Amino acid sequence: MSETNLNSGLNIAELGQQLRVDAVRCSAEAGSGHPTSSMSAADLMATLLARHLHYDVADPEEPNNDHLIFSKGHASPLLYALYKAAGAITDEELLTFRAFGSRLEGHPTPRLPWVDVATGSLGQGLPVGVGMALAGRYLDRLPYRVWVLCGDSELAEGSMWEAFEHAGYHRLDNLVTVVDVNRLGQRGATRHGWDTAAYARRIGAFDWHTIEIDGHDTEAIDQAYSEAARSERPTAIIARTVKGAGVAAVADQEGKHGKPLPDTDEAIDELGGVRDIRVPVTPPGSRAAxxxxxxxEPVKLPTYEAGDSVATRTAFGAALAALGSARPEVVGLDGEVADSTRMQKFADAHPDRFFECYIAEQQLVAAALGMQARGWIPYVATFAAFLTRAYDIVRMAAISGADLRLVGSHAGVAIGQDGPSQMGLEDLAAFRAVHGSVVLYPCDANQAAALVTALADYPGIAYLRTTRGDTPVLYSADEEFSIASSRVLRSSADDQVTVAAAGITVHEALQAADELAQQGVRARVIDLYSVKPVDAQTLRDAAAATGNIVTVEDHWPEGGLGDAVLDVFSHGDPSPHVLKLAVHGMPGSATPAEQMRAAGIDHTAIAEAVQYLVNR
Structure with missing residues (x-):
């Protein structure tokens, strides 16, 4: 048997049946849910709860607790049945499953204190678990174990294989994934069906210890968990199970996925009736900090002199290294481009808190998500264009209420000759669309450095866009910048047009304003570095004063800076005349200046747009 004997006298098979019954009951009460997907894994989770999970249910914040992630989040009825068996929730709450206002949502979220991250978009639980296991070994340095329940369908997701590769490379022996091979997906059989050897070969090729078992043999399950605890590598327990196990009407039957059982009372009788077994979960053996x-300590940011030319990506790297010296919870994660994003400065200064995730952007962001669940402050940096690979993980992170700081460099046509495959032109729109997000786009080095620190304590998803090329330093090093603010860089009582810009286009707007002033045209220039939340009051004031706004951005016209400005006037406010300058055509390879001119977002194009509004 296992090393854990607190529940040695408990009938695990009976507990498994209770979990099935409760999954059936709560799904029937809700009129929806995934009871059959829960029933297949019931014996696997019953054995884990009673014999191997180390967790203080009364104190979910205890740092030494194990972590259990349901990557197959649709099996939430099983998770909630586990919580009932552990005494975390009552039977009455169990039966509020999927009801309005209930904590027991259709897929798990951290509204429940025992849930670390939201799951339900398949293929994400294991990559997040890898991040938590990395935190356990390298950051927390505590002996907790990370358990991840996966389904066989989600092994078709590329993110799973990024996770297998990363965990195997780091030999994360504190990570165990339990693969519930129940053969059936949503619409039919899975790719490999019950061929557990096929999964074992593939996962084993990534240097994992693999164990194939009958997922309904509680003795075999118990022995597999004990073997995993002794392994010096991450372990995958590949369990052959039956979807809908225990009820003949649905067992291994297609077309039963995602539905309550057809006859609840008959199914409960077949499973042996309602039970009320309570499991005293074994608490963690260690209580170490x-x-x-x-x-x-107070942060000592790098400073830059006005008039110097410094890339904001350079300021980001130096500022993050400085922040890491002042804030020991700060962690840096890279997608094999640290020399370009300048994350390398942090890596050199704090190698014990730097994590190289290579060209695996889904694992990159998921690792950060796992680390922040343990209280660390991760900054993730890669090219803006490549963050789109991990967008679904970012979307789910917002559902988790997670705190992530994402930094996208090499944004826009201003990167020059590399061409459109490397140009982030969708990023502002993408991250503006994330619930509760912040989107910042600094135009100079001192501003970028200040915003890096401003994000450290932001509660939510934050995106910082940096520029590849050197740009003039406009602001003094002691100037403060906050989220949801802006800077008015040119202003007079005679302004006829407002130019709203951010990042690289701020410098073009300033040049255009100076040229226009020589022609007798006054243009107000706003550095709208906080693209979300936007400084609505400054824009309203400018609209009232000038009546005309030109927005200019190194981004597609959809969803970026221009739309952020338009949104300010979409709620009944008096609307100015707005002209949006953005990248409309597909770029090729050219110098940065040629790219900006061809896109119609350089100082010449801005001046022409201003003249058009003034003279129309």
Whole structure:
């Protein structure tokens, strides 16, 4: 048997049946849910709960607790049945499954304190679990184990294989994934059906320890968990199970996915009736404090002199290294482009808190999601264009209420000759669309440095866009910048047009304003570095004063800076005349200046747009 004997006298098979019954009951009460997907894994989770999970249910914040992630989040009835068996929730709450206002949502979210991250978009639980296991080994330095329940359908997701590769490379022996091979997906059989050897070969090729078992043999399950605890590699327990196990009307039957059972009372009788087994979950053996890398100190940011030319990506790297010295909870994660994003400065200064995730952007962001669940402050940096690979993980992170800081460099046509495959032109729109997000686009080095630190304590998803090329330093090093603000860089009582810009286009707007002033045209220039939330009051004031706004952005016209400005006037406010300058045509390879001119977002194009509004 296993090393854990707190529940040695408990009948695991009976507990498994209770979990099935409760999954059936709550799904029937809701009139929806996934009871058959829960029933297949019931014996696997019953054995884990009673014999191997180390968790203080009364204190979900205990740092030494194990972590259980349901990557197959649609099996939430099983998870909630586990919580009932552990005494975390009542039977009455169990039967509020999927009801309005209930904590027991259709797929798990951290509204429940025992849930670390939201799941339900398949293929994400294991990559997040890898991040938590990395945190356990390298950051917390505590002996907790990360358990991930996966379904066989989600092994078709590329993110799963990024996770298998990463965990195997780091030999994360504190990570165990339990693969519920029940053969049936939503619309039919899975790719490999019950061929557990096919999964074992593939997962084993990534240097995992694999164990194939009958997922309804509780003795075999128990022994597999004990074997995993002794392994010096991550372990995948590949369990052959039956979807809808225990009820003949649905067992291994197609067309039963995602539906309550056809006859609830008959199914419960077949499963042996309602039970009320309570499991005293074994608490963690250690009560050690997480490792601390130092004390919190005032941050000493790099400073730059006005008139110098410094890329905002350079300022980001230097500022993050400085922030890491002041804030020991700060962690840096890279997608094999640290030399370009300038994350390398952080890596050199804090190698014990730097994680190279290679060209695996889904694992990159998921690892950060797992680390922030343990209280760390991760900054993720790669090219803006490549963050789109991980967008679904970012979307789910918002559902988790997670705190992530994402930094996208090499944005827009201003990167020059590399061409459109490397140009982030969708990023502002993408991250503006994330619930509760912040989107920042600094135009100079001191501003970028200040915003890096401003994001450290932001509660939510934050995106910082940096520029590849050097740009003039406009602001003094002691100037403060906050989220949801802006800067008015040119202004007079005679302004006829407002130019709203951010990042690289701020410098073009300033040049255009100076040229226009020589022609007797006054243009107000706003550095709208906080693209979301936008500084609505400054824009309203400018609209009232000038009546005309030109927005200019190194981004597609859809969803970026221009639309952020238009949104300010979409709620009944008096609307100015707005002209949007953005990248409309597909770029090729050219110098940065040629790209900006061809896209119609350089100083010449801005001046022409202003003249058009003034003279129309």
């Amino acid at each position: 997480p490792h601390a890398f130092g004390e919190v």
